[in-house]
Amino acid sequence: MSPVISANNLVKSFGKHTILDGCSFAIEEGEAYGLVGLNGAGKTTLIRLLLGVLRADSGEVEVFGENPWRHDAALHRRMGVVLDHDGMWGNLTIDQNMKIFAAAKGIGWNECKAYMEEYWSRTGIYNNRKAVKFFSRGQRMQCALCRAFLGWPALYFFDEPSVALDVDAYEHFSRLVRTARERGASLLISSHQLDAIDDLADRVGMLRDKRLIELEGKGLQGDRLWAVAADDNPQWGAIIGEQCGGTPVYSGGEWRFETNNAGSDIPAIVKRLAGEGCAIGKVAPVAQDFSVTIRNEYRRRAAEDPGPEVTR
């Protein structure tokens, strides 16, 4: 089965400024892919290349087996899109906005109304007497999400979808994502909200140095992150640190640390701790969330490239 999205060696520059250089990845049917990266890393540019509103300088990109740059309207009808702005027409009400999008997607108004009744029944913001421009940013984003899920398309692009959402709205969004996935849809979610990435994505790619690096996460860390259940005596932390070379963190009744050589480090740590009289509880590897991996990547990058020195 061919992937829903496949990008191979994508290069995109604006003038002399190269944003993406050899970016490759694929998203399979039913998969949710998280896209992270620092500000200006090229996340939105990558999404725009996949949507066909920008053209790659070189490389290949295919969405549902088609080049999106061909601007096939039928291809876009299979997509739900929320970009970094809500994209609603402010002078119009929710219903007027939705009527236009339903018509563009070839969806009848009755079907659209039934969908909207269900969508808005879970939130309290529906107000068809007010123009959308009088809504708050979060409310407008909810309208945009309502538009994106209209007709349950097979592919979704979300660029910072959760940034303005309150807890209830985020829960609602999360439920909609799950429903879409149950229907076999694929998603690309770009966000700085790492919790949202943890919650929604199966795989995560980080844009760094103009390339997309696939991150490990959600239990895929192998034996790198470990936890030893013990009391908070700093001596135990020092012993673990000496053995592994890092700085263990005490949290939730256990010492957490990273090791690149669990096979020899873990028995040595257990032996030394026991020898010093530490009452060891559980010793086990920790399934790591994407957010931890992403933060570690950001920290590693900051350490490698501290940026220009500030002079006074």
Place this chain on the structure above:
Amino acid sequence: MSQCLIVLRKEWLNFVCSDRSVFFIYFFLVAGWGMLLATMDRGGPLGSPLWLVFFSVIIAANFSSTVFVSERMSGSLEILLTSGLSRAAILWGKMIFVMVMTLAIGMVCVLTASVLQRFIAPPEVARAVWFQWSYGALYAGATFLNTASSACFSVWLPNPRLLHFVNILLVGAVMAGYVALSLTCPLSLFIVAIAMAAAGLLFAWLAGRAFEGERIIKPVIF
């Protein structure tokens, strides 16, 4: 065609749901220009067909600012481009809306003038401008040129405030050519109208190409 109608409907709704101040401005504009047309002496300096061209530039560029530029600025154009409508339908839907509105406001000005003339125009005023088919053709030609060039330059120009100036420059160039040629041989205004429509076709083609390109989502500078 049905996709064009969706865009037309969207633009119409966006216009009728505008702030009330927009309608006040158009009301005073129609009243003022109606008065001007009613009192116009075709033989005098104010009777020049340049007025018609000027009306068209102002109204078409005004609608174009909302239809083409504001949509880019708000980011909704990008959503519209990925909504399942073809780019040609988006372009032509918007262009037809601007043309229809500009022509409609022009007609309302003429009707207002015809009413006002009964009460205020001096009897020596010649037949009013709206009875001349050539003037109507000139207004329509100028409207098409202004709309097509607005669509094109709304993508090309990084600063859309220049849209009005570009339109005045273009239409002014055609009118200057007409005046210059008229000095050597008498030319019908129909020829100018046709020249403007031909230039409009060229710009419509260029706008179509601009809408197919990636420049259309470039940030707008104000």
